[in-house]
Amino acid sequence: MSFELQASLGARNFDMSLSLRDGETVAILGPNGAGKSTLLGVIAGLLRPDSGAARIGDKELFNLDGGSHHWSPPHQRGTALLAQEALLFPHLNALDNVAFGPRSAGASKAAAREAAQHWLTEVDALPLAHRKPAQLSGGQAQRIAVARALAAEPELLLLDEPMAALDIHAAPLLRRVLKRVLKDRKAIIVTHDVLDAYMLAHRVIVVEKGRIAEQGPTRQVLERPRSQFAAGLAGLNLISGTIAKDGITTPDGQVFAGQHDPDWSPLPGQAGVAAFPPSSVSVFLGDVHGSPRNAFPVTVTDLERHGDQIRVRASAGALAQALSADITPAASADLGLVPGMDVRFVVKSALVSVYPA
Numbered sequence: 001m002s003f004e005l006q007a008s009l010g011a012r013n014f015d016m017s018l019s020l021r022d023g024e025t026v027a028i029l030g031p032n033g034a035g036k037s038t039l040l041g042v043i044a045g046l047l048r049p050d051s052g053a054a055r056i057g058d059k060e061l062f063n064l065d066g067g068s069h070h071w072s073p074p075h076q077r078g079t080a081l082l083a084q085e086a087l088l089f090p091h092l093n094a095l096d097n098v099a100f101g102p103r104s105a106g107a108s109k110a111a112a113r114e115a116a117q118h119w120l121t122e123v124d125a126l127p128l129a130h131r132k133p134a135q136l137s138g139g140q141a142q143r144i145a146v147a148r149a150l151a152a153e154p155e156l157l158l159l160d161e162p163m164a165a166l167d168i169h170a171a172p173l174l175r176r177v178l179k180r181v182l183k184d185r186k187a188i189i190v191t192h193d194v195l196d197a198y199m200l201a202h203r204v205i206v207v208e209k210g211r212i213a214e215q216g217p218t219r220q221v222l223e224r225p226r227s228q229f230a231a232g233l234a235g236l237n238l239i240s241g242t243i244a245k246d247g248i249t250t251p252d253g254q255v256f257a258g259q260h261d262p263d264w265s266p267l268p269g270q271a272g273v274a275a276f277p278p279s280s281v282s283v284f285l286g287d288v289h290g291s292p293r294n295a296f297p298v299t300v301t302d303l304e305r306h307g308d309q310i311r312v313r314a315s316a317g318a319l320a321q322a323l324s325a326d327i328t329p330a331a332s333a334d335l336g337l338v339p340g341m342d343v344r345f346v347v348k349s350a351l352v353s354v355y356p357a
């Protein structure tokens with residue numbers, strides 16, 4: 001059964017449509033305030049959109065279009081929402097927390113306990129069955145919360161940054177558990193971490209300002225980004241423009257040279273992007289001699305240690321965006337780089353990938 005949604009919520013400038021196939025996990029990525037939690041809230045039934053409709057297979061979650069409005073309450077949607085914090089019932093032990101859903105759905109005490117034991121085993125937490133939430137670490141509590149969500153047998157699992165509140169040692173274990181339990185399950189996971197997207201999601205949806213900015217198979221979005229946000233996650237610089245013979249033409253009319261995808265026959269004038277890593281950018285003072293291509297003036301905004309390199313961030317006024325270069329500390333010192341300085345960025349065209357926007 002597939003999931004389909006279209007919803008608008010004017011007060012939050014939110015308007016999105018999306019669908020999930022059976023067994024598909026989708027990662028939602030986007031900057032703060034982009035609408036990621038709003039999306040989950042609308043699906044879970046915690047937020048009522050102004051208009052739209054959502055269904056899982058034949059089951060309508062809501063339908064606010066047309067004459068007769070339908071609105072299912074959260075507990076009748078077949079969805080389960082897992083938040084950043086585990087939010088377990090503090091007075092119940094882990095087993096009873098997990099058994100709560102099946103019990104509320106009418107299972108006998110014995111059947112609910114059996115289901116709870118099964119799901120605790122699935123999340124590697126059976127030995128914790130008799131602990132109260134106060135006796136659990138953050139990572140353990142979150143695994144119990146996953147078991148509790150799954151014990152309700154949801155058709156669609158919603159995860160709102162489940163790893164965000166965990167320390168770096170607990171996150172890998174929960175990620176492994178999620179990889180196992182999300183297999184063949186419909187799930188939407190909101191995350192800030194590309195590792196979650198790579199490990200858990202078939203598809204990535206990038207949201208910005210309440211809208212879908214780009215979407216596609218995880219590797220495609222993260223290795224061939226089309227939005228500034230996805231490019232930032234991928235650690236790439238991105239320049240938008242229209243396709244030219246040997247690269248793209250930027251909005252200010254400059255030709256930016258790069259390598260076209262060999263399996264792509266672009267139409268002249270088609271929208272395209274040029275992506276290149278900070279390591280392909282050199283920094284010069286004054287005019288650049290030799291090949292004038294891919295050299296443009298920028299103003300340094302920020303210098304930051306990045307591994308054994310210095311990441312030079314700069315704003316390219318003509319391109320109206322931020323770009324980064326990675327250079328050695330010695331080169332940075334020789335150039336005397338400081339924020340506010342006007343320099344030139346020169347990009348090796350052999351390391352620039354050009355593809356459709």
Ligand SMILES: Nc1ncnc2c1ncn2[C@@H]1O[C@H](COP(=O)(O)OP(=O)(O)OP(=O)(O)O)[C@@H](O)[C@H]1O
Binds near residue numbers: 032
């Ligand atoms: N309780 C609220 N009342 C009114 N507006 C809200 C409320 N919560 C969020 N918003 C607004 O709705 C928009 C979307 O916010 P949302 O929390 O969905 O973003 P997000 O992508 O989940 O952000 P984050 O990554 O910071 O959690 C933002 O403009 C935000 O200011």
